[in-house]
Amino acid sequence: MVASDVKPDAQDDKRRVFSGIQPSGIMHVGNYVGAIRNWVNMLDSYECTFCVVDLHAMTVPYKAEEMRRRVFEAFAVNMAAGLDPGRCRLFVQSHVPEVTELCWILMNCSSMGELSRMTQFKEKSEKLGGQVCAGLFTYPVLMAADILLYKASIVPVGDDQTQHLEFAREVARTFNSRFGETFPEPAPLLSKVPRLMGLDGKDKMSKSLDNYISLLDDKELIWDKLRTAATDPARMRRGDPGTPEKCNLYAMHRAFSPQEDVRWAAEGCRTAGIGCIECKRCLAGHMAEELAPVRERYAELSADPENIRRLMAEGARQCSAIARRTMEEVRQKVGLRQL
Ligand code: SF4
Structure with a gap:
C-alpha cells in the first residue's frame, strides 16, 4: 500500500493507523512532505493515532529541560501542520505508561x-562511540509495543523504518503463537512521495547537517536558503541545459508547486529557457505560501501553553482507555493474572 494512494474522501473501513513522531525540536519540509502531509490526508479515512515518542528520544544523550521543550514543540508543530486532535488521537508516549509494561513483556518475545x-x-x-545504552539496542521492541498496544493494523513508514516494522510483525507473530491470537500483524503503508534531499543535494535533509528548511521558516529565510541550494551540476552557466530529475529543487517543485509550474520548471531547465535563480524564486513563492498558515497556527498555539497541555492530557486519556483494555487481555494471556 502506498500513502499517496490514500484519498481524503476514500470510503474505508476505518482501520487503525499508528505512527510515532520524534520530538526532534525542528520539523523540516522533508518530514512534512514525506510524512505529515500524507497523515493529514488519512485522517478522514482511517482511525488515526499519532504519538510524540519521548521514551524513544531518551535512547541518546539529552538534557531534561530540553526534552520538555522539544516534546511541547513537536506536539504544537504537528498540530499546526494539520494533525487536528479533533480528527485523530494525538498524545505523548510516556503519558500512557502501559507501553513500558508491554515493552517488557515483548522483550521476552524478541x-x-x-x-x-x-x-x-x-x-x-557508531556515531555515539562509547555512549551506547541498552535502550538504544531495544528501541525496536518499544516501537513494537507502541504499535501493538493500540492494535494498529497499518503503520505509515519511510524506507528507513521498514526493518523495524518487520521486527514488530515478527514480535506479534511470536506472541500470538505462544499465547494465542492477540495482536494484528501491522502492515506497512509506504510513502510514494520522493524523499527530499538536504539543501546540499547530497545528504538526507536533517537538522544536524544544517541542510534543511524548517516548517516555521518565514518567506525571507526560505528564499535565503533556496538561493544558495545545490542544483543540477550540469547547469554551470545560464545557457547550459540541465536535467530536472537530477536536481533536488525540482523534487521540491513537485512537492510544493502547481502542475503548470512543475512543467514550466522541467521544460525551462531542459532547454535552458530559464535560469536556476528564476526557478528557485518560483519554488520559494509556492513553498512560503503553503507554509505560512502552518507558521501562523504554530504561533497561535504556542502562545497558549495551557491549551497544549490540556490537549496532551485529553489525548492521553483517550489512548489510556485502549491501552488498559489491551493490557488486561495481555496480562491474562501471559499468566500474570489469577483466573
Ligand atoms: S532550472 Fe530548476 S530544476 Fe533545473 S537545475 Fe536549476 S534549479 Fe534545478
Missing part, C-alpha cells in the same frame, strides 16, 4: 539476534 541486525542501531551506535 530475538537478540534480530535486534543486533538492526541497521539503525548499528549506525547510531
